[in-house]
Amino acid sequence: MTDVSSEVREFASREYQYGFVTDLETDVAPRGLNEDVIRLISSKKNEPDWMLEWRLKAYRGWLTMEEPTWQKANYAPIDYQDIIYYAAPKPKVALTSLDEVDPEVLAMFDKLGISLAEQERLSGVAVDAIVDSVSVATTFKEKLADVGVIFCSFSEAVQCHPELVKRYLGTVVPRRDNFFAALNSAVFSDGSFCFIPKGVRCPMELSTYFRINAADTGQFERTLIIAEEGASVSYLEGCTAPMRDTNQLHAAVVELVALDDAQIKYSTVQNWYPGDAEGRGGIYNFVTKRGKCAGVNSKISWTQVETGSAITWKYPGVILQGDNSVGEFYSVALTANHQQADTGTKMIHIGKNTSSTIVSKAISAGHGQNTYRGLVKVLDSASGARNHTQCDSLLLGGDCGAHTFPYVEVKNPTAQVEHEASTSKIGEDQLFYCRQRGIPEEDAVSMIVNGFCREVFKELPMEFAVEAQKLLSVSLEGSVG
Amino acid sequence: MLQIENLRASIGGKEILRGVNLEVHAGEVHAVMGPNGSGKSTLAQVLAGRESYDVTGKVLYEGEDLLALSPEERAAAGVFLAFQYPVEIPGVGNLYFVRTALNSLRRQQGLDELDAIDFLSLAKERMRLVEMDESFMGRSVNEGFSGGEKKRNEIFQMAVLEPKLAILDETDSGLDIDALRVVAQGVNALRSEGRAMLVITHYQRLLDYIVPDVVHVFADGQIVRSGDKDLALELEQHGYADLEQRATLASAAAPVVGATS
Numbered sequence: 001m002t003d004v005s006s007e008v009r010e011f012a013s014r015e016y017q018y019g020f021v022t023d024l025e026t027d028v029a030p031r032g033l034n035e036d037v038i039r040l041i042s043s044k045k046n047e048p049d050w051m052l053e054w055r056l057k058a059y060r061g062w063l064t065m066e067e068p069t070w071q072k073a074n075y076a077p078i079d080y081q082d083i084i085y086y087a088a089p090k091p092k093v094a095l096t097s098l099d100e101v102d103p104e105v106l107a108m109f110d111k112l113g114i115s116l117a118e119q120e121r122l123s124g125v126a127v128d129a130i131v132d133s134v135s136v137a138t139t140f141k142e143k144l145a146d147v148g149v150i151f152c153s154f155s156e157a158v159q160c161h162p163e164l165v166k167r168y169l170g171t172v173v174p175r176r177d178n179f180f181a182a183l184n185s186a187v188f189s190d191g192s193f194c195f196i197p198k199g200v201r202c203p204m205e206l207s208t209y210f211r212i213n214a215a216d217t218g219q220f221e222r223t224l225i226i227a228e229e230g231a232s233v234s235y236l237e238g239c240t241a242p243m244r245d246t247n248q249l250h251a252a253v254v255e256l257v258a259l260d261d262a263q264i265k266y267s268t269v270q271n272w273y274p275g276d277a278e279g280r281g282g283i284y285n286f287v288t289k290r291g292k293c294a295g296v297n298s299k300i301s302w303t304q305v306e307t308g309s310a311i312t313w314k315y316p317g318v319i320l321q322g323d324n325s326v327g328e329f330y331s332v333a334l335t336a337n338h339q340q341a342d343t344g345t346k347m348i349h350i351g352k353n354t355s356s357t358i359v360s361k362a363i364s365a366g367h368g369q370n371t372y373r374g375l376v377k378v379l380d381s382a383s384g385a386r387n388h389t390q391c392d393s394l395l396l397g398g399d400c401g402a403h404t405f406p407y408v409e410v411k412n413p414t415a416q417v418e419h420e421a422s423t424s425k426i427g428e429d430q431l432f433y434c435r436q437r438g439i440p441e442e443d444a445v446s447m448i449v450n451g452f453c454r455e456v457f458k459e460l461p462m463e464f465a466v467e468a469q470k471l472l473s474v475s476l477e478g479s480v481g
Numbered sequence: 482m483l484q485i486e487n488l489r490a491s492i493g494g495k496e497i498l499r500g501v502n503l504e505v506h507a508g509e510v511h512a513v514m515g516p517n518g519s520g521k522s523t524l525a526q527v528l529a530g531r532e533s534y535d536v537t538g539k540v541l542y543e544g545e546d547l548l549a550l551s552p553e554e555r556a557a558a559g560v561f562l563a564f565q566y567p568v569e570i571p572g573v574g575n576l577y578f579v580r581t582a583l584n585s586l587r588r589q590q591g592l593d594e595l596d597a598i599d600f601l602s603l604a605k606e607r608m609r610l611v612e613m614d615e616s617f618m619g620r621s622v623n624e625g626f627s628g629g630e631k632k633r634n635e636i637f638q639m640a641v642l643e644p645k646l647a648i649l650d651e652t653d654s655g656l657d658i659d660a661l662r663v664v665a666q667g668v669n670a671l672r673s674e675g676r677a678m679l680v681i682t683h684y685q686r687l688l689d690y691i692v693p694d695v696v697h698v699f700a701d702g703q704i705v706r707s708g709d710k711d712l713a714l715e716l717e718q719h720g721y722a723d724l725e726q727r728a729t730l731a732s733a734a735a736p737v738v739g740a741t742s
């Protein structure tokens with residue numbers, strides 16, 4: 001578009017000239033967004049023309065869209081021209097093993113208690129670590145390749161499996177789905193790609209840790225997971241972010257596709273930097289996650305533990321298209337200090353006898369504001385559809401808030417939709433009971449809160465459940481008393 | 482072991498404990514009886530460290546100022562309260578809760594934590610003592626327990642935590658005959674030279690099983706009379722009616738010093 005410096009233009013055109021990028025001195029895009037920046041991103045990734053076109057269409061769509069304002073969150077306007085849309089660490093050569101990973105990156109993971117080496121050794125989890133938009137390590141690839149599972153960075157998938165990417169990208173979350181999804185579609189930097197072929201049960205849990213590294217760098221991950229007929233996979237996503245002074249935008253898109261009899265379980269522990277006690281800094285987390293149960297008897301299950309971010313805006317949903325398909329959403333969202341969360345799910349029943357379960361546990365402490373927003377939509381084709389929704393809120397202290405907005409649209413008279421909701425304050429009686437037994441107050445709070453979340457935690461894979469509990473305790477530190 | 486002098490507690494401007502004096506020695510069991518609303522539970526809660534009251538007066542526990550300690554510190558010092566209304570904690574496993582409690586106490590006492598296996602064998606033994614079915618251990622703390630089951634669970638916790646000063650607030654209320662025997666069994670098993678108990682009850686029948694050294698009558702926020710176990714029998718026959726008058730007399734006169742054996 002306009003206003004791009006001649007330097008950038010030159011830089012960008014040089015990329016076209018050489019076709020692909022090696023040994024770039026600076027792997028940071030200039031601030032702001034225009035078609036040239038998108039071309040730059042695409043060329044840095046050596047993308048085929050169709051991919052660039054796809055991005056540009058998304059960008060042009062985004063230009064016509066308005067940032068949503070209906071969510072229950074207050075924040076200063078985002079200047080989309082003051083964001084850097086691409087930044088990469090500088091890997092010297094392509095990495096084939098952990099030994100080649102930047103020791104500083106490894107140290108960072110160690111600090112988070114999720115060292116790659118340890119995970120590889122102890123839990124048999126294949127890890128695709130994403131640091132600042134570029135995959136730096138991928139393990140267990142061979143073992144997965146033996147059974148035909150593809151688990152790689154999104155960029156690599158575009159290079160090596162373009163036909164799969166082309167077939168499924170944007171089929172669940174269209175380019176113009178919403179403002180943030182459109183933005184992501186235009187500028188996504190990297191992410192994960194998983195493909196589980198027909199009849200294969202993925203032999204291990206697939207896991208990705210995201211981390212924001214450079215200041216003022218928006219993160220725009222794109223993840224696509226496809227389970228073919230009869231295939232199944234459990235995918236873990238976890239993120240933490242370091243201290244930041246200025247707000248950072250994070251707008252990811254995740255698409256899941258389950259064909260006949262396939263199952264996808266997607267678990268998230270989200271711990272982006274929430275801002276300080278006064279509410280300064282912190283991540284803006286505007287995510288679009290959606291799964292499509294395209295085939296009969298398929299199942300997609302979202303489990304999320306959201307403890308981080310200054311603002312969370314996230315509604316992992318399931319489109320229940322195949323007959324007898326099942327959608328699940330289990331969520332724990334914690335807001336402390338000045339955090340704001342507006343999260344929930346969308347269950348769209350299209351196929352016959354489709355069923356969905358929603359369990360949402362919201363915890364508010366300090367000045368935290370926690371909103372559950374859920375949509376259950378039953379189309380007239382969905383005879384025998386069933387939904388059960390349970391939303392519980394727990395308040396710690398008097399300055400926080402919990403809000404519930406369940407939207408239900410039922411077009412088929414045979415559908416059964418149930419909704420239960422409760423709001424409670426953490427009881428002084430419960431606290432005193434624990435303390436009388438010798439349990440210190442902070443431990444007691446985290447125990448009571450963990451108990452409140454048990455229904456969700458039991459859906460998480462074991463090691464994730466432990467991490468989630470720790471996270472909850474850490475996040476609650478100092479928020480009671 | 483426990484010396485209470487002129488203990489007063491009020492809440493929302495209302496004085497509930499109006500000068501309690503009591504001395505309990507190690508090895509003793511004291512029963513506290515008295516009409517509804519007279520402040521028995523308030524006394525128990527104040528001793529355990531409930532923060533909602535404005536408290537004045539002096540409480541020495543093993544020579545230390547008990548009122549200066551937090552509830553968890555009091556617990557670590559060996560104070561245990563079996564609640565009149567045990568609290569439900571959804572989602573927190575009963576056995577996990579008791580283990581966390583025991584290990585928190587041990588940590589505060591500078592002892593090593595018990596590992597899962599050692600704890601389990603201890604817990605099983607104590608479950609047998611209170612004749613509690615193991616199925617209760619996996620359930621959430623008190624959630625959906627019947628009234629009697631909750632009380633039994635309190636005694637189970639007491640048996641595991643082995644306090645020095647146990648305060649039982651109407652642990653016998655709502656119990657069937659078998660449960661009453663079990664509770665008494667738990668209490669008697671804990672009875673020893675180094676320990677003391679304050680048993681709040683409305684019924685003489687518990688005192689048939691747990692024979693107290695001293696019986697106190699509580700009325701209108703004070704101990705108005707103290708005596709030996711026969712006092713409980715007397716109350717059973719005559720009720721509290723004429724005691725109210727004594728309370729008025731007592732507050733007009735000097736504070737009544739709780740009897741000791």
Ligand SMILES: Nc1ncnc2c1ncn2[C@@H]1O[C@H](COP(=O)(O)OP(=O)(O)OP(=O)(O)O)[C@@H](O)[C@H]1O
Pocket residue numbers: 492493495497515516517518519520521522523524565
């Ligand atoms: N938060 C409060 N605000 C006002 N009054 C209170 C409060 N808590 C307790 N009280 C009052 O204090 C008095 C003593 O209560 P307490 O529970 O100690 O009685 P109790 O002797 O244990 O009675 P019971 O035999 O029925 O268990 C009662 O009149 C009660 O209503």
Ligand SMILES: [Mg+2]
Pocket residue numbers: 521522523565650651
């Ligand atoms: Mg009482």
